[in-house]
Amino acid sequence: MSDTVRITLQPLGHEFTVERDTPLQDVLFTYGVEFPCGGNAICEGCKVKVLSGELEVTPEQENILSRKDVAEGWRLACRCRAEHDLTLELAQWDAKILTDDSKFEFVPRQGLGIAIDLGTTTIAAQLLDLATGNVLAVETALNEQARYGADVMSRISFAVMEKGQNALEETIRLQLGGMVSKLIGSAGVDGELVQDVVIVGNTVMHHLFCGFDVTPLSQYPFESPRGDLHRITARELDWIAIPNATARFLPCMGSFVGSDVLAGILATGIHRSDALVGLIDLGTNGEIVLGTRDRLLYCSTAAGPAFEGSCISMGMRATTGAIAQVKAEDGSFKCRVLGNTAPKGICGSGLVDAIAVGLSAHRIRDDGKILNSNGSLSLCPPVELSQADIRELQVAKAAIAAGVRILLKDLGATMEDVGRVHLAGAFGNYIDRSNAHRIGLLPVPPERVQPAGNTALLGAKLSLFSAGPTPLSGIQRIAEHVALNLDEQFQDIFIGEMSFSPYAP
Ligand code: FES
Helix, strand or coil, rough: CCEEEEEEEECCCCCEEECHHHHHHHHHCCCCCCCCCCCCCCCCCCEEEEECCCCCHHHHHHCCCCCHHHCCCCCEEHHHHCCCEEEECCCCCCCCCCCCCCCCCCCCCCCCEEEEEECEEEEEHHHHHECCCCCCEEEEEEHHHHCCCCCCHHHHHHHHHHHCHHHHHHHHHHHHHHHHHHHHHHHHHCCHHHEEEEEEEEEEHHHHHHHHCCCCHHCCCCCCCCCEHHHHHHHHHCCCCCCCCCECCCCEEEECHHHHHHHHHHHCHHHHCCEEEEEEEECEEEEEEEEEECCCEEEEECHHHHCCCCCCCCCCCCCCCEEEEEEEEEEEEEECCCCCCCCCCHHHHHHHHHHHHHHHHCCCCCCCCCCCCEEEEECCCEEEHHHHHHHHHHHHHHHHHHHHHHHHHHCCCCHHHHEEEEEEEHHHHCCCCHHHHHHHCCCCCCEEEEEEEEEEEEEEHHHCCCCCCCCHHHHHHHHHEEHHHHHHCHHHHHCCCCCCCCCCC
């Protein structure tokens, strides 16, 4: 037998030879694979999929990887040695759909429950043992409704203009039913023990799942009378894997602010805070909540898709080839490209960095004007930003900053009064908080910003432990919706926030 083995890495296409029995951590590191927990088999960050060849499944891997992952060929590179020729797929640079593994307090119940965060783009679901609080299985997926439109407005348009409401409803009920079956299958439990399913999502997802007409959401004042808690039995949904269950879609808060934000408030506990605190979810529809245990104000603001890398000429999702980080080095830009490969485009976190570094290097003015004579900002060839790209980010940033400022105004507070801001969602996990503050996107200094993960899923899980709406109705009692479009100062504040200056009192 030869003393060497051949390894091919996909999707990068690298091929190389190493000595047999070499730890994968040693060789993959050279090819830019990161080992976030230092190879301690606790983070899953080094997951690789065996496309051909063989890698052993050690007990540590069985502890952290799901049965489904193992069956599909996923292994932890930090626990494996190259004993045979291998072709490996690297998972590291695909934007992972955020789930939740935080510890939480609960009052035990008998039986099993399922929590689902139904997002416009992604879906995360977990099966829990309600007696122990343990997560027994996890499923994530891209929302299959996306084939009818990427964002909520295009789904509403498809539902209303193309008479596609039924197709959207059927698609999502079928997809969630399939995910529920997989949860039961991969945990190897009796589906008859599941009695409760809690679903959270924005108002459009709520209406499309529950079968409520979305037409009111397509026209002024963008309010619907059907935002309440809605229950549907698994039998009505044809979810045969859990025949005894009832699904509860938690109530919307108002306008486009759905139960995902309600769940986020529950998860972060800001409704119990004596000090002024906030929750911000950055996305196409940015959602902002600010307040204390006595009064919470919330709003949604149309930030546009720039934070997700859309509408940017070389924008892309955070996957292989995306510039995810930009720093200044010796007067030029130094880019970190996901997958250690040639840059193909830029994702949201890279965009925020690029603007912040461009401002500090005097390549961009505070009003957003690119100062290079050719009117574009070259990052790492061939990736560059155009003036129009920078305008897109200015609009997104101004929408969020104006929302924060109006809520503070209505609360009679200033940003100095804000003790802490929880930043929800995937983007909140990856964004450089200093740079976000530098460009005026986040109102408080980085040390007062806390990445909060998938607060919607955690809030859905917490709701599984109370069959009634008790904690939620407490939140609804102190929460007030602020319609930004009705604030007569909104336009002036929005235009003022187009500048990339750090947030000022
Ligand atoms: S590096 Fe964290 S699990 Fe391998």
